[in-house]
Amino acid sequence: MTALAERLAARIRSTGPISVADYMAACLLDPAAGYYATRDPFGTAGDFVTAPEISQMFGELLGVALAQAWADQGRPESFVLAELGPGRGTLMADLWRAAGVMPGFRQAARVVLVEASPALRAVQAVALAGLSPAWLDTAVALPEGKLFLVANEFFDALPVRQFVRDTSGWRERVVALAGGRLAFALAPAAPLAALAHRLGDTAPGDIVELCPAGEAVASTVAARIATHGGVAIIVDYGGWRSRGDTLQAVARHAPADPLATPGEVDLTAHVDFEALARAAQAAGALATTLVPQGLFLNRMGIAARAAALGRRLTAAAAASHAAALRRLTDPAEMGNLFRVLGIHPPGAPPPPGLDAPP
Numbered sequence: 001m002t003a004l005a006e007r008l009a010a011r012i013r014s015t016g017p018i019s020v021a022d023y024m025a026a027c028l029l030d031p032a033a034g035y036y037a038t039r040d041p042f043g044t045a046g047d048f049v050t051a052p053e054i055s056q057m058f059g060e061l062l063g064v065a066l067a068q069a070w071a072d073q074g075r076p077e078s079f080v081l082a083e084l085g086p087g088r089g090t091l092m093a094d095l096w097r098a099a100g101v102m103p104g105f106r107q108a109a110r111v112v113l114v115e116a117s118p119a120l121r122a123v124q125a126v127a128l129a130g131l132s133p134a135w136l137d138t139a140v141a142l143p144e145g146k147l148f149l150v151a152n153e154f155f156d157a158l159p160v161r162q163f164v165r166d167t168s169g170w171r172e173r174v175v176a177l178a179g180g181r182l183a184f185a186l187a188p189a190a191p192l193a194a195l196a197h198r199l200g201d202t203a204p205g206d207i208v209e210l211c212p213a214g215e216a217v218a219s220t221v222a223a224r225i226a227t228h229g230g231v232a233i234i235v236d237y238g239g240w241r242s243r244g245d246t247l248q249a250v251a252r253h254a255p256a257d258p259l260a261t262p263g264e265v266d267l268t269a270h271v272d273f274e275a276l277a278r279a280a281q282a283a284g285a286l287a288t289t290l291v292p293q294g295l296f297l298n299r300m301g302i303a304a305r306a307a308a309l310g311r312r313l314t315a316a317a318a319a320s321h322a323a324a325l326r327r328l329t330d331p332a333e334m335g336n337l338f339r340v341l342g343i344h345p346p347g348a349p350p351p352p353g354l355d356a357p358p
C-alpha cells in the first residue's frame with residue numbers, strides 16, 4: 001500500500017467510508033502525496049499529453065479567440081486574463097504570444113493563474129516569468145473585474161460524487177475497506193433534491209455524477225463575467241448531461257486501477273457541461289452550445305495556421321506537425337471527445353468559434 005493508501009484506510013476505519021469526491025481530492029491534491037501536488041505529469045515521458053503540449057497552435061488559437069472577444073467588448077483598458085489549472089504554462093505562453101497581434105490587449109491584461117499544485121506553480125513561474133503572473137489557490141478568489149479566462153483539462157480534475165439510482169432514491173458510491181484494502185461500496189439509499197431532475201431519464205442501476213466543485217467554479221466565473229464583462233472558454237472531455245461511471249485512472253499513457261495506488265496515478269472524470277452551463281446561467285451569464293474541439297479549431301483557422309507553420313519545416317518535422325494537427329482536430333482522435341463551452345455576458349456576442357443556443 002502507498003503511504004496515502006495507509007492514511008486513507010486509517011481514516012475510513014476511524015470515521016467510515018468516504019465519498020468518491022473526497023477520495024479524488026486526496027489522491028490529486030494531498031499536500032504530501034497528491035498526484036498534482038508532488039509532480040509534473042505531462043509529456044511523452046510522463047503520464048499523459050494535453051492539447052497545448054501537442055502543438056503551439058492550440059494555445060495560439062485560444063489567444064486569438066480571447067483577443068477578438070476583448071475587441072468585441074470595446075477593448076476595455078484593464079482586465080484579468082486568467083487560466084484555470086495552467087499545467088506547465090505552455091497554453092498561456094502560446095496564447096500570450098498570439099494575442100500580441102491585437103494592439104492594446106497585452107497592455108490591458110493582468111495575468112492570474114489558478115493553480116493548487118506547488119510543484120506546477122514552480123514550472124509555471126519559469127515558463128511565464130515575462131508575464132509577471134499572480135497565483136490563486138481557487139477560482140472562487142478571482143478578483144472582481146472584467147475577466148477573460150481559459151481552462152483546458154481543468155474541470156476533469158475536480159472531484160465528482162457518484163450516485164447509483166435505486167428504485168426511489170440514490171445510493172452514493174463510496175470508498176470503503178474490504179479485507180483491509182480500499183474497495184468501492186454503496187451507501188444506504190436516500191432521496192436527493194440535487195438529482196430530482198434525473199429521476200425521469202434514469203433507471204435503477206444507472207450511475208450519475210455530480211461535480212459540486214466544478215459548479216462552484218463555473219458560478220464564480222460566470223458571476224464576474226455577468227457583472228463586469230469578459231468571456232470564458234472551457235475545453236475538456238465530456239458531454240451534455242452525465243451518465244455512467246466515468247472515473248478513470250491513467251498512468252504512463254495507459255488505464256490503471258483507480259484504487260490500487262492512490263496519489264501515484266492521475267484520476268479524472270468526464271465533465272458534465274450541462275451542469276456548468278446551468279451554473280453559469282443561474283449566475284446571470286449566457287452559455288454557448290457545446291462545440292467539438294475539432295470544429296472549434298477549424299473555425300478559428302487552424303488549417304491556415306498549420307500551413308504557415310509547416311512551410312519552414314524539414315520532412316520529419318513536417319510529418320510530426322501534420323500528425324499534431326490530426327490529433328487535435330480529427331474526430332477519431334481528440335477532435336470530438338473534447339468539447340468547447342463559452343460563457344459570455346448578456347449583450348455581448350459569444351466568443352469566436354462558439355454559438356449561442358438557438
Ligand code: SAH
Binds near residue numbers: 158
Ligand atoms: N491546462 C493544462 C494542465 C491540465 S492538468 C494543460 O492543458 O496542459 C490539470 C491542472 O489543474 C494542473 O495544473 C493541476 O495542478 C490543476 N488543478 C487540479 N485540481 C485543481 C484544483 N482543485 N484547484 C486548482 N488547480 C487544480
